[in-house]
Amino acid sequence: MRKDNLNYSVMPLSESFSWALSCPVSLYVHIPFCVQKCPYCAFYSVVPKTGDIESYLNLLDNELKMWTSLTGGKIHAQTLYIGGGTPTVLSSKHWEQLILTLERYVNFLPLLEASVEANPGTLSLGHIKLWRSWRITRASLGVQSLDDAELSWLKRPHGAYEAADAIAALVASGLDTSVDLMFGFPGQTIRSWHRTIKDCLKFGIRHLSIYELTLEENTPWGENPPEGLTEGYPLYRFAQWYLPKRGFIQYEIASFSLPRHWCRHNIAYWQGGNFLGIGPSAWGYLNGYRYGNASDIKLYADSISRGEFPIVYEEILPNEKAAAESAMLALRTMWGVSARAFRRKWGWQAYKKFLQVWHLLPEDCKKTIQGKHAFSAKGFRVANSLWEQFL
Amino acid sequence: MNNIRNFCIIAHVDHGKSTLADRLLEHTNTIESRKMRQQFLDTMDLERERGITIKLVPVRMKYKAKDGNEYVLNLIDTPGHVDFSYEVSRSLAACEGALLVVDAAQGVEAQTLANAYLAVEQGLEIIPVINKIDLPGARPEEVLRQIEEVIGLDSSQAILASAKEGIGIIEVLEAIVNRIPPPSGDPNAKLQALIFDSVYDNYRGVISYVRLVNGRIKKGQLILFMATEREYEVEEVGFFTPSMSAANELKAGEVGYVIANVKAIWEARAGDTITDAISPADKPLPGYKRIKPVVFCGLFPIDRDDFPHLREAIEKLQLNDSSLVFEPETSEALGFGFRCGFLGLLHMDITVERLRREFEIDLVATAPNVAYEIVLSDGSVIEAHKPSDFPDPGKIEEIREPYIRLTIFLPADYVGKAMKLCQDRRGEYVSLDYITTERVRLVYDLPLAEFIVDFHDRLKSLTRGYASIDYEHVGYRKSDLVKVDVLIHGEPVDAFSFICHKDDAYKRALSVIKKLKELIPRQLFEVAIQASIGSRVIARENVKPLRKNVIAKCYGGDVTRKRKLLEKQKEGKEKMKMIGKVQVPQEAFLAFLKADEEG
Ligand SMILES: Nc1nc2c(ncn2[C@@H]2O[C@H](COP(=O)(O)OP(=O)(O)OP(=O)(O)O)[C@@H](O)[C@H]2O)c(=O)[nH]1
Ligand code: SF4
Numbered sequence A: 001m002r003k004d005n006l007n008y009s010v011m012p013l014s015e016s017f018s019w020a021l022s023c024p025v026s027l028y029v030h031i032p033f034c035v036q037k038c039p040y041c042a043f044y045s046v047v048p049k050t051g052d053i054e055s056y057l058n059l060l061d062n063e064l065k066m067w068t069s070l071t072g073g074k075i076h077a078q079t080l081y082i083g084g085g086t087p088t089v090l091s092s093k094h095w096e097q098l099i100l101t102l103e104r105y106v107n108f109l110p111l112l113e114a115s116v117e118a119n120p121g122t123l124s125l126g127h128i129k130l131w132r133s134w135r136i137t138r139a140s141l142g143v144q145s146l147d148d149a150e151l152s153w154l155k156r157p158h159g160a161y162e163a164a165d166a167i168a169a170l171v172a173s174g175l176d177t178s179v180d181l182m183f184g185f186p187g188q189t190i191r192s193w194h195r196t197i198k199d200c201l202k203f204g205i206r207h208l209s210i211y212e213l214t215l216e217e218n219t220p221w222g223e224n225p226p227e228g229l230t231e232g233y234p235l236y237r238f239a240q241w242y243l244p245k246r247g248f249i250q251y252e253i254a255s256f257s258l259p260r261h262w263c264r265h266n267i268a269y270w271q272g273g274n275f276l277g278i279g280p281s282a283w284g285y286l287n288g289y290r291y292g293n294a295s296d297i298k299l300y301a302d303s304i305s306r307g308e309f310p311i312v313y314e315e316i317l318p319n320e321k322a323a324a325e326s327a328m329l330a331l332r333t334m335w336g337v338s339a340r341a342f343r344r345k346w347g348w349q350a351y352k353k354f355l356q357v358w359h360l361l362p363e364d365c366k367k368t369i370q371g372k373h374a375f376s377a378k379g380f381r382v383a384n385s386l387w388e389q390f391l
Numbered sequence B: 001m002n003n004i005r006n007f008c009i010i011a012h013v014d015h016g017k018s019t020l021a022d023r024l025l026e027h028t029n030t031i032e033s034r035k036m037r038q039q040f041l042d043t044m045d046l047e048r049e050r051g052i053t054i055k056l057v058p059v060r061m062k063y064k065a066k067d068g069n070e071y072v073l074n075l076i077d078t079p080g081h082v083d084f085s086y087e088v089s090r091s092l093a094a095c096e097g098a099l100l101v102v103d104a105a106q107g108v109e110a111q112t113l114a115n116a117y118l119a120v121e122q123g124l125e126i127i128p129v130i131n132k133i134d135l136p137g138a139r140p141e142e143v144l145r146q147i148e149e150v151i152g153l154d155s156s157q158a159i160l161a162s163a164k165e166g167i168g169i170i171e172v173l174e175a176i177v178n179r180i181p182p183p184s185g186d187p188n189a190k191l192q193a194l195i196f197d198s199v200y201d202n203y204r205g206v207i208s209y210v211r212l213v214n215g216r217i218k219k220g221q222l223i224l225f226m227a228t229e230r231e232y233e234v235e236e237v238g239f240f241t242p243s244m245s246a247a248n249e250l251k252a253g254e255v256g257y258v259i260a261n262v263k264a265i266w267e268a269r270a271g272d273t274i275t276d277a278i279s280p281a282d283k284p285l286p287g288y289k290r291i292k293p294v295v296f297c298g299l300f301p302i303d304r305d306d307f308p309h310l311r312e313a314i315e316k317l318q319l320n321d322s323s324l325v326f327e328p329e330t331s332e333a334l335g336f337g338f339r340c341g342f343l344g345l346l347h348m349d350i351t352v353e354r355l356r357r358e359f360e361i362d363l364v365a366t367a368p369n370v371a372y373e374i375v376l377s378d379g380s381v382i383e384a385h386k387p388s389d390f391p392d393p394g395k396i397e398e399i400r401e402p403y404i405r406l407t408i409f410l411p412a413d414y415v416g417k418a419m420k421l422c423q424d425r426r427g428e429y430v431s432l433d434y435i436t437t438e439r440v441r442l443v444y445d446l447p448l449a450e451f452i453v454d455f456h457d458r459l460k461s462l463t464r465g466y467a468s469i470d471y472e473h474v475g476y477r478k479s480d481l482v483k484v485d486v487l488i489h490g491e492p493v494d495a496f497s498f499i500c501h502k503d504d505a506y507k508r509a510l511s512v513i514k515k516l517k518e519l520i521p522r523q524l525f526e527v528a529i530q531a532s533i534g535s536r537v538i539a540r541e542n543v544k545p546l547r548k549n550v551i552a553k554c555y556g557g558d559v560t561r562k563r564k565l566l567e568k569q570k571e572g573k574e575k576m577k578m579i580g581k582v583q584v585p586q587e588a589f590l591a592f593l594k595a596d597e598e599g
């Protein structure tokens, strides 16, 4: 735990945080369960044993209660994101319990965007019905690929047909449906990549997230990398070319959507909005204070039962660093850094610093339109190298 | 003084000087026979390992001659390799005579001639010794003829010997006593002692090797180093037996050492004259003319903190080796170091090795280069030790480069290959003669720059190791040289510039920029690597812009993870050097600098 740059000792929350909590926030709820662990995955999740889910839902209830006790009132959520792990590992009965908890502590604002993550294979019509009858507006489905060979290479617990059925069911239910796709498999070609994207679009999805398969530390594949990964660059580039032709806008480095169907919850991350994360390994950010929960369900449970926040990492970045970081995050999106807003929030000096770096970036990687500095399509492609300049 | 004889042993490399010295030490009982070992005077580890002499070594011997008198013989063994001829010339100045050793099988060689002439020039009495007559291939008659005809010495005076078998040793000793004149000079005149060498000792400071020309020197005396005008009190004087043994005094005609608590190493340079501080001599003895280094390279400590240590080490070596010159240099890749000048490749090699061993410094030696003479349009001449010393091409009237006369001994079968190699290296044919029916002596004049790259290795592999070479410097010659600059994204980068012959410029430029293309990582934009002569671009390569990028999933608002990854990524690049907007890794510089990677 890093507390060196913080001026309180035991309780993480000072006045300003409770003030932040009295304003609308984005709420993230982590469901740390999966039917099996995928070899590339670095998200925190475990395979649940009987009773695990029930007791976890109780802990969540407690954690939310602790947060609300800081404000003395409900949390006002403008967006909600229930992610994982695999939230669809929870049965309808579990879901009812979760919904009760959320309703107890959260005041959902009008025009709420509420997303859930779902995986083909565990998603059922029961889930969909329940979600529709509650506040859920969006579903993000972990499809990864519509190619059976690729799916089995990824060791995903579902096949292409199941994935297709799931997409169809979600779209049919009227939920704003997003699909996660991965690229960079061995043997993947632009042709097979095109087929997967095209098939997804056929179902009427309105949002698509694409990720390159990355080998993360502390994952089975991070330790023993599979061979023959395809270079992701051309595939990414193809998506940047193809999706706009189908009416999709790349509004974020990994996200494409039909106009206005972007995920507001994710945008809050990039634009420095306040968000509260609950559950193990969840992250939160409240007016400059960033925290991370323990990535271990047992540690998490222990803290909660002691009545303590399960926070293991916290930081408040000094202004200069915070400004640079906010610029980097904003540059993930097509809206980029707004000169005015940035100056107002971080000051002239910080903005001048930003410009110094900005000017160093190659012309074809950036654009400045109406006081907004953003990456071009090419800039998105090489963003890692561009960001580095801001560190 | 009449019973003193000062002489040195000179020869071509490996003709047997040190072995002959062994026999003289034995015969005069200077060394007990149980302590005797081969090439006794080669004491440095490096000398023993390589079987060559690097430093001159003085020894004092006592010899009871056939005339019944006891004589003091001061011998100086010298190195034979051309790089160390400076050691020879300093030794000669301390002597009245020289034994010129010639290998009976090999005959007169380049350094035999060069060293004989140096001795003649100094007015020394020369005693030719034809050594190794025990060898089956010995041709004493032929060698005698060469001594007459090639060198011009009276061969009837030559002694036939075998240092190995102990043949002719008495004759050599008798010749020393009878033919070499005793030193002249006046022990009662004002002190004049020539420093012909100095070494640095960690405990005792500077130890000056001296030849007393006039006067006396003893413990407690106040002395003056005439060139540096430093005064010191003598702590100890003595003789080399061959280890240092203290004596009451040294007097005119004798060879010995002086220790005077001199700590600053530049204060007692070889060539300076020591005199009495109270009543000094009118003028110093003629010193040595400083000789110019011909090969240069950069020396950089691997651990940058070692820089001061390296400076100290080089300074100490320089005390024993005044032919070593150096100046600070900074390199984009290697940090702070020194550009050092050497008398040749072997000299460089040995110096680097000594720094590593004796001073325990890990260092990088850059590929060697030569010194060029540049005649400017206004007629003045400047010396360039590195490409960045070169002025604008417009201001250059003429460029001269150092040449060597290269002598190659090799089996006749390989002559064609060797000639081709020489020709490829811009060599100019001088002569070819058969020493025997199978063995040939091939002589070429070759630009030194072409030689120092990897000539010797190439020759060895072409001739399966049967060729041996020797060379001497034959001065500067006008050459059609150009300086090729390398530009990265329009920025010239000094570290990559090089000098070469006009006809080779294109080929070498291409290979340099191809190598750079491999070493420079892709950047966000296309990077042009160009080679140019003046403003004319002669070759170009492009580094394609970067494509690899990773779009990873965002972890529920975990931005710290991404930050850590970016920081790690950035860290890797911190070791890169920015040239304009382009990041160039250290390896790129190292690839061009490191001597080990040459060839
Ligand atoms: N057969 C034979 N070999 C000899 C004789 N004298 C010297 N050698 C050998 O020749 C080689 C060179 O001998 P050194 O005494 O080291 O020669 P050097 O002239 O001192 O060599 P540098 O100091 O390196 O110039 C050694 O292997 C000796 O054993 C000799 O009279 N007969
Ligand atoms: S289903 Fe998703 S969260 Fe679960 S292990 Fe696989 S990739 Fe990770």
Ligand SMILES: [Mg+2]
Pocket (backbone or CB within 6 Å): B017, B018, B019, B042, B052, B053, B077, B078, B079, B080
């Ligand atoms: Mg020797």
